[in-house]
Amino acid sequence: MSWPVLLIGALLGATGIPHPADAAPRSATVTRAALDPALAAGRGAAVAFLEQEAERAATNGTVIGPDRTAYTLPAEASGRSAVTLDPGEWVEFTLPRPANAITVRYSIPDAPGGGGITAPLSVTTRHESRTMTLTSQYSWLYNQYPFSDDPRADLLHPDWWITECQCVPAATTPAPVITKPFRPAHFYDEQRLLLGRTYRAGDRVRLTARSVPTTIDLLDSELAGPPEVVSGVNPVLFGADPSGRRDSAAAIERAVAYARKVHRKVYLPPGVFQVNRHIVVDDVTITGAGNWHTVVKGREVALTEPAPDGSVHTGVGFYGRAAAEGGSRNVHLSDFAIQGDVRERIDTDQVNGVGGAMSDSTVDGLYIQHTKVGLWFDGPMSNMRVTDNIIVDQIADGLNFHTGVTGSLARGNFVRNTGDDALAMWAEKTTNAGNTFDRNTVQSPTLANGIAVYGGRDTTVSNNLVADPVREGSALHAGTRFGAEPFTGALRFTNNTTVRAGTFELNWRIGLGAIWLYSLEGGFGADVRVTGDHYLDSTYNAIMLVAEWGVKNLYSIDNLKFKDIRVDGTGTSVLSARAAGSASFENVDARNVGAVGVNNCGRFGFPATGSEFGLTDLGGNDGAWLTPYLPNTITCDDRPPVVAPPGPSKW
Template structure:
């Protein structure tokens, strides 16, 4: 790794946080400002905390309307915007939120009629970990309701794969520690690491049907009652009536308990078996159905009454002996059969798990296995390890119109030989790893598309990551607010992935407030970044029509790790019709050998030199080992002075936060 070769940038200076009397909370890094309730604020609907006009045609089309708490009326305190990891502000949508002491409120004015809300919030952890519960009063013109908030599914600490214990010492004493610029096991004496060490994954969310429809202009007031409560945003929605399917095989007829008190898995399996015999679909009516293990599905359609009405909910169950795949727990999930399933169609219900820690060998995903010629649509996935983890080979699956939130790891992963498949129009928020990923481990993923998805606030890694593969497409997505050790869009030859081949198309995506701090290297990443670690990246890669808005550091990075910088290069990347509106440092950061072309790449509000070109760090008399080819039309004066390979290497450029993005 690069290690102490790089000094930390200014925005990474404050990382530690203190304890408070009740539980673990965030301290001085989240300085707050009063926001008096007498201030009249026009109800503002945003998308990823942006003016919707800036992202028209990009990201998922969703039924709800987003409103940021920092733009609402409140008697609490607005957290000062921050992108410093391990702070409540940094993990909030738009990098700000509202902190409420008991008795304080934040009040939203509905921009559209609604009968349901989703609240994204954070409350403190228990002093020894494990979470607490606390009520939140929801005030409406029709009366008050109570939301019972919990922090049992949030608050992780320490090094990967993280701990639920705020008191825990280092999980990996021999790993590089940025805070002390050292490898603790190699120092005498080892430096002390304050606890809780690297708190993260602060937020969770809950949904609530309000019981009646409220009009545009009506107010929703959220009042903290027992503990300090941070409100990030409110999503409001007009939910239709539950879907009734008289022609489907109703699981109630096979003994399924819709109250959630008794195990419904055997009844659901009996209904599936009968439905396959009579060639009908399975119907999950309104209710909560307890399922604590995998339901294996093949050649079957299972549909609910709508994901606000039908919930399949389970406990995480410890196995008496580890499974052959290494799992030590099981939990609720719908899985393809061994060898792969076909013709599976899942729609219109929620899956709610009980995953509170990350154990990478555990198969506790909402959807798992292989399902060819299948569709997954209209699901709401929450509190599982990964929303959907597909292990190929498999082909022709469409994942569309789903909401995937509060995962301990990825949102969706096409893993190993997934072909001809698409993830489109999905909304993904608060994942603990990549929001969307294609991972070509052992067998290449090919001919897949990630299109028009929205990914917000992944607490680790990337919004969208492509690890090897052939002829894949990433198009028209909206990615906002990645937190650390990753960024918005990532192309990486790593994790043992098959090499890139054919053409990788990256087109018409928008990123905002990306370009994060890389914990191990002590430098900032690009909103889109290419990483040659296991092999060179030399496929035909076309980046066209992307918009990179309000980048914390640079907009585009091409990098190889220090130990392999003379072995692997990055070539064949072509940027065309790209806009960069705001970069804290440079438009381009090149830290590898190779080259890229640029045509009609326009940039404004750039904080440092347009190109930070280190090449492979040999600083030869002939210039950098990375070549930038100017194909014309690159407005803003950022490129021409630095072509083809002018060395401008600066690991510590001054960060100049750009103004908010605006219409081009």
């Protein structure tokens, strides 16, 4: 630790943060996804808070990382680095603008037998000292999919291939020794706190660990407005309890029924409302006083017998009617928080924050935490708009448009720390069509992809910012897999920025691309165009095209068009082609490329005529990454050495 930081700690003392009224504000580094905001201008969600990384703040703790190795604390941190505090140590943030509310992203240890612990964290400013009670009850998963919260558990699937031993344990003699806990993951959680007053730019917020080692990833700070007062039907008048002590589900349902009858909206006032099951909504508007002020919170409840949909639990959530029952229409949810109690992944459970089928509907300004999936829509349904929500700390996806969702939009959402795809469109059984993911920010999905598209017609993924996917997926993905309907019409990836993507695929044991297309159950019948994307600091490749080995001679990935792309830093290549097919490139500029510009394996047939994947140069491709490999030079290196690139900078 450098002496200026230690001197600052000595001068500030242990009990308060003196800040003379006439002191000049200290500098405060603000980033977006641990990236210079200028490098993501115009992309991602416009949020009310400013984000500051702990590793850039003053501290007497220990900076961990950077490290992109899965199953480690740095890998799941924003920017792949954080600060670990032993009891008594602190990290101190300087507010970049006035704020009265903070969010702390942190990790504390699990209990020895799993299930989590709680621990205090001191939050000190020049006017107050508060205690946050941190918990690891919603973090720390282990083992194989769908994971366990027991660090002592044996393999969930001993008949699966295990890359750690390069074997199938159940078929191996002698049986391999699998180190426990096996594959720990999903380390982080976050917590919000309204401060007692508004602090000005330059004021400082110190976080001090008190009883256990505490890793601080980042601090978000914002100026939360006062509670909004809206004219509408108030569930408190129907018996709802804003203190959270009594279950308010039935009272809210009575208010919803009355509001529909008199054609008025439902207003959830400030408070905490306990709800331990789904509130079914149709043709109704429910609005809160703001997601800092109105919280709908519930426990996960075991059902006495499985529901018809296979659920064995229920929990807090707002659900449209099932599509088979006609679905719901004209539902509008806004300006409140949904906080669940989901601690394990059971894929048959409907324990999502928002679910069902909702057409001609909107979800806006919600804060959704600790549910299985933030929003999971089962169509057929149409014209759903999901805008400006914060979706964090999910066991599985952040948002999924599933089965026959058409003409729908997700825009301006901020998604952090999902346990599966953060934003997904999955055209299972019935095609999705005409859907758009636009101007969303995704950070640190611990498994799978930031944004994934599985089949469908006329799909657009545009102006998004995706950072720090951890394993078995990457930032942007399209795949013919999971029983999805084929890709048809247009598939567009336009003006997206990815950073520190291109992860390691555990089962294949190869690096992916920041964007990757995967052919497993068919080829790509859509007109696929990737335009204006920026791929920054990719761990392995910027672009990867791959067909599953067993079908590589059946399917190809043809006629892709890449235009106006910037690639700033790759650990390996700009393009890795592990499939037959073709692509054209125009104004694709690259620098800081770790290996060959094009790693072209094609179908791995290696004919004398060259690779089965062809490249077309349409001009303007700077950086000398493409020309030596035209039109289909074989350059196949299955696992090229990785050269870590420098951090991205202005072009």
